[in-house]
Amino acid sequence: MDYQLDKSCVYVQDPGPYSEGILDCENIKVEQNTYFAEVSGDEKYLAVYDAYFRLLRDTNPNLSLVKTNESIHDTISIYSAGFDYTGTSKVTTKRAIQYGKEEQANVTLYCSRQEGRIKIYVNIPLEMRFADLGYRYNGSRISTAYVGGSVKAGLYKCSDGTFQTTDGRLSTSLNAAQVIRDGKTYTASAAYEREGTNDILRVKGFYRNEMFLFCTPADFLAQGDIFRMYELESQSEYLMHNGGDRGSQEDSLTAFRYSEPGVFGACHDGSYIVPVRGPLNRFEALTVRVMYYVPGKEAVYYIYAKYVAAPHEIEALCAIDISDTTTAEEKANTITLQTGQTARLEAPPSDSWQAFSKWEVRSGSDLVKLSSNSGTAVTVTALKAGTAQIQAETSYPYTYEDPLTHAERRNWTTDYKTYTLRITSAESGGSSAAPKKGTTLKKGSISYKVTKAKSAVEFAKAPGTAASVSVPDTVKINGITYKVTSIAANALKGNRKVTKVTIGKNVTSIGKNAFNGCKELSKVTLGTGVKKIAASAFQMCPKLKNITVKSTKLTSVGKNAFKGIHTAAKIKVPAKKLKAYKKLLKGKGQGKKVKIVK
Structure with missing residues (x-):
């Protein structure tokens, strides 16, 4: 929405987006019955404080200047100003305009300058709100309306349990997403996970390695919540400021404990990105809307992202089961x-x-x-x-x-x-x-994780002492026989003992980094069911010289899957798939002398 500054308006321009990335947004929090915003930067940008002061004084019709002050304490120069709210809404909370002085105002503005740095602090009562009113330091005012083709649509829950927007553009089932990517429609997986103190939505599988996630504090969301790019930029900048380069990787993002509203991240054009303010931002627009939310049961999100580079637009309806809050x-x-x-x-x-x-x-x-x-x-x-x-x-x-x-x-x-x-x-x-999905089971020294109750497990981990490892077709644990259908990411990563691996016929996917760094591994046999080999699965296995692929179903091989294997390795494939697999395996990290033969 675009905000209207009428007499009932209680919004104050957020100083973060106002500075257009010139200053770093360090924090927005609640302190002593006030919202507290802090931005900082080089002292050469002191003009940003002056411009922001004039914005509050001259542009907001509901703020009246009470007093300004300049003072010096040791090596610190302090500038302050106070404004009273004059609109029709009820705003009573005040705080001191100048540290140690009695005179107070509803809205206070401070700027400290020391050792070449400035910090700007803005305090407003809880009865008021920070918002991006669209004002910018360069003097312009931009639209901050919610964006997306179906952003204003309602939601139907159909009798078969699926969900559909009232404009008919998007529909999906539980734990799935419909994604419109530059005009083309895809179906993707949507998953919910409680990780530490965060709730995470992950959407992937709609186009190559592209994905996106939305991470919020646990149990924070409510039906009707809607977040625009400026709010998500603010949280991203706080994350980057306090966590160094944590904003560059998905694992680091989800490991960070967020304050509201949360973080949106996307794997786009080969990089993992978050929205940030200023010229480095690779988003043009972003909206996340919680269309339906039943705590402990299910949630539906609408997401719209517009990027600077192709693919230019992503629009998605995502539905997830949120009943399992086990981390x-x-x-x-x-x-x-x-x-x-x-x-x-x-x-x-x-x-x-x-x-x-x-x-x-x-x-x-x-x-x-x-x-x-x-x-x-x-x-x-x-x-x-x-x-x-x-x-x-x-x-x-x-x-x-x-x-x-x-x-x-x-x-x-x-x-x-x-x-x-x-x-x-x-x-x-x-x-x-019967053990639930996600439960870890043991068979001897091998760990398995249940992927489908009573029927399927993932080969999760083997001890680092065995020279030969066989991933079985099936495994019987506690009286239940499971098919072994996948190998987990990092399953044998860094194992320095294993020399031979045989993979059973029911395994369809080999996880990321599954055998990465197995320095002694020399022989691998892939079963007849393998469809996917994830990125870096056999990376840095310098002795891996003999690879046999029995499967005729292989359709996906990730980046660097065979990087660093033996320079004279041979990959033996089914005769009828030789041409197709040569094309599929091309450029997966292996050296030029590695041969693919039938």
Whole structure:
């Protein structure tokens, strides 16, 4: 929407977008019954403060100047101003115009200058709001309306459980998305994940490696929420300012704890991007709208993004099941055992030779037995049916520079990892309840993760001691037979013992970095079902010389999948697929002397 500055208006121009990227937006938060905004930059941009002051004084009809002040404290120059709200809405909160003085105003503006830097602080009462009214430092005023072809449409929930916009342009089913990409329509996967203190929507699979995500604080959203580019730019800049280059990678984005409203990120034109202010912004427009939201059940988002470079426009309707709020870490650390079975548990890793780990059974001490209470790994034995929690604690030293003396200091830190063990009775055949999707299961020393209850699992991890690893067609755990249909990302990454890998016939996909860095790996056989090999799957396997592909269904091979394999390697493929696979495997990182033969 474009804001109208009538007598009831309580909006104040956000200083972040006003400065057009000249100043860094460091923070917007609530403090002492006021909203507090902070921007900073080089002192040569002091003119931005003067221009912003004139904007509040001359443009907003509901603000009346109370007082201005200039003062010097030691090496700090301070400029301040106060404005009272004169509109028809109820605004009563005030704070001091000048530090240490009694005179107050509804809106206060401060600027400090010290050692070549300036900081601008804007404080408004909770009865008012920061917004992008479209004013810019260069003197222009731009439209800040919501954008997107279906941004104003309503939403139908159909009898078959699907969703459709009332204008008929977009429709999707649960855990899927319909994406219009520069006029062409695609179907994509849409997934929800609770990661730490964040709720994350991920949409991918609609075109090559393109994807986008929207990350907000857990349980923050409500039906009807709508976010424009300036709001998402503000959060991106706060993230970049406080997290260095964290805004450049998806994993780093989702690892960061956000304040409202959240972060939008996209894999576009080969790069991972977020909206930022100023000339480096690769977005022209952006809208995220929460069209439907039932806490603990399902949510539907409308997303519109317009980019500077092709593809120029993405428009999507995304529906997700939000009932499972178990975090990815909790899922990874949940293990199902029968009585009498054992599992190997690993403590949080550390590169320090001085690190030490200790273990504690936090609950269910009568249900399990640990082989030791110290060490980087322990073996747990299931004694009785029930649920137990075991915590590992790894302490290690780190060094840092003292900010005052610049001397190197040393301190200790501790990482924690908690395992949940769900134990069923061996006598009952483990039939009490089938493990849910995402549950980690153990078969001997191999870890599997359930991808479809009662029927399919992912090969998740193998110990780093076996020279030969076979990914089976099926695996029977706790009385249930599962097909092994995929190999997880990073499954054997960095394994320095394995020399031979055989992949079963039911595996359809090999995850990103699955065998990356297996320095001794020399022979790999891919089963008849493989359809997808993800990026860097066999990267940096310098001894990998013999690769046999039995599958005739292979359709996707990711970037650098075979980068760094043996320079004289041979990739043997089915005779009838030789021509097609030569084309498919071209440019996947392998050297020019690597041959693809039948």
